[in-house]
Amino acid sequence: MNTADLGLPVDVPSTALFTDQYELTMLQAALKAGTAERRSVFEVFTRRLPDGRRYGVVAGTGRVLDAVENFRFDAGVLGFLRERGIVDEPTLEWLASYRFSGDIWGYPEGEVYFPGSPIMRVEGSFAECVLLETVILSILNHDSAIAAAASRMSSAAGGRPLIEMGARRTHELSAVAASRAAYVGGFASTSDLAAGFRYNIPTVGTSAHAFTLLHDNERDAFQAQVNSLGRNTTLLVDTYDVATAVRTAVEVAGPELGAVRIDSGDLLLVAHRVRQQLDELGARDTKIIVTSDLDEYAIASLAAAPVDAYGVGTQLVTGSGHPTCSMVYKLVARAESADPRAPLVPVAKKSSGGKTSIGGRKWAARRLDEDGIAEAEVVGTGAVPAELADRQLLVELVKGGDVVAREPLDVVRDRHAAARDGLPLSATQLSRGEPVLPTEYVHGRSGSQ
Known part of the structure; x- marks a missing residue:
């Protein structure tokens, strides 16, 4: 080999x-x-x-x-x-x-x-x-600190997948090492393509708020993404009004919509409301991904929420308060x-x-x-x-x-x-x-x- x-x-x-x-x-x-x-x-x-x-x-x-x-x-x-x-x-x-x-x-x-x-x-x-x-x-010292934070977050997630997305919050080379260490600690994937290339870690990512703001309205943005990436994509629904965005997302992608991502607000409350709305719209298999400055404590607090995956950035790549061992x-x-x-x-x-x-x-x-x-x-x-x-x-x-x-x-x-x-x-x-x-x-x- x-x-x-x-x-x-x-x-x-x-x-x-x-x-x-x-x-x-x-x-x-x-x-x-x-x-x-x-x-x-x-x-x-x-x-x-x-x-x-x-x-x-x-x-x-x-x-x-x-x-x-x-x-x-x-x-x-x-x-x-x-x-x-x-x-x-x-x-x-x-x-x-x-x-x-x-x-x-x-x-x-x-x-x-x-x-x-x-x-x-x-x-x-x-x-x-x-x-x-x-x-x-x-x-x-660096990698073990990140892996320890990742391990704690993985435990708190209780089997739900975790996405490493901290590249923009640390040095560009540290970001690659952090992705690797996070994977060791239990994360399932990374947004960092250099880490995917170098260490064969699964990579994920779809769009940011800028993509929605680029278009004349949210529907056009969602339609463009679905046309390009397919109905199984993840649509970001908190650029404007979450409830309106969820309804528009299902109208555009249909019940086959892969996931919606929530990046702000009271995640516990919003996740429950979005799950109820998705179910009512017939999108029962559409998953909910939450991001927004999560750490192991925030992840643990969402244990009872209808959340399917977590995206973690800043707190992970800084060792969740302990950047060295x-x-x-x-x-x-x-x-x-x-x-x-x-x-x-x-x-x-x-x-x-x-x-x-x-x-x-x-x-x-x-x-x-x-x-x-x-x-x-x-x-x-x-x-x-x-x-x-x-x-x-x-x-x-x-x-x-x-x-x-x-x-x-x-x-x-x-x-x-x-x-x-x-x-x-x-x-x-x-x-x-x-x-x-x-x-x-x-x-x-x-x-x-």
Whole structure:
């Protein structure tokens, strides 16, 4: 299977400058000190979930794999670094042949996570691992935040389809990534054609208020749309008077009208009135789609309304109030020398202020109760307890620099649905609360791993 089969981008430019300058200056200093080639283990985790969230969603892993593959210092990039004097010539020479040759393990994309979960583990020399910090965090923090918001909205929608339509509310490149993350979190389609092209996500869209205003009257606008797109199209009915528009829409398209969209007003009240009117006009199969600055709370409030689908924009692509997951990328173990046989030594930041971390190369497993429902996230170092051996969460993503875990986005989406269903019921509550699973730490022998 090639990348096109997976909806992956083709001819992606170098990602090497999607980084912070201090990654390169650390590299230069480590090369001079003779410590750059020490075997090292970095881990991605978050110390806490965003306020009120019950679980996190791992998203962006596929994009991380693309970024690692395309992390190359070509002539243009090296020229920029040389012109700015960012690093010295020996470092530029080292960068010219950079290819990540280490290993990456991580939670499979779509899985849920909790505070302390080792979401991704990057292993190799310090030099090759440290350079990936910023780009990995940039992708995972953004995509996981969007996927978490999407997951909450999907739960609130109760099986009704969700349309991602936030491209005009964020950066054009972020919009594509947001569409992908929303699909992972449970959205059914997107309005963004770039996302459809790049990741094979279903795309939808018909018309905006401008199309109605272009025509001399609403009937002409509806007729033009039906003539072009067919009777199964979706007509926007809130440009002028909703009741008049619904009646005109059915007169133009007939009872075969696919759907009407409502984008303003008291959506709960208007949806009930429109459903009654459609039924009275014989358009019983015509669906109702609502939009207008929805979030998970607004979607939940419409649970009893006769709504068939939701379109969500601003709140989704901004993480519904939490645009980042505050993930960090920390060195947790390193060798005492550049000798590949040297054992790993756990290391960790010990400063005050709530930013401490736990040293050691970690594994993670999810313990289940007698009913098969998750009851704890278990994170440890050393040997994995026998009872958790078949519940381990990390999978191999990159081996010896080669990506070994590409998968279609639909597989990721299905995985998330299954992972969420395996959590306690309280995971889907929108009220503020603690993480639905506690994180338990098991400290064992770190040793050489």
